[in-house]
Amino acid sequence: MKISARNMIEGVVKGIGKGEIASTVKIEVSGPTILTSMLTKEAVEDLNLKEGDKAEAMIKATEVLVLKE
Numbered sequence: 001m002k003i004s005a006r007n008m009i010e011g012v013v014k015g016i017g018k019g020e021i022a023s024t025v026k027i028e029v030s031g032p033t034i035l036t037s038m039l040t041k042e043a044v045e046d047l048n049l050k051e052g053d054k055a056e057a058m059i060k061a062t063e064v065l066v067l068k069e
Helices: 041-047
Strands: 007-018 022-029 033-040 054-059
Touching: 007 033, 007 041, 022 041, 022 054, 033 041
Parallel strands: none
Antiparallel strands: 007 022, 007 054, 022 033
């Protein structure tokens, strides 16, 4: 599959919260950092996501904020 997005981060699914309409998927990436994505329940089921699966988070954003303490 080809896609224009270049912000892809590999990680491991660490948790899935399933709601009636939407679900959240937590992906641990290097750091350790956990990204949280909101997906439809159907998308989670269609991808057959389970804790411990290897997955990739693809980020497509119009802004990236940089902070310094």
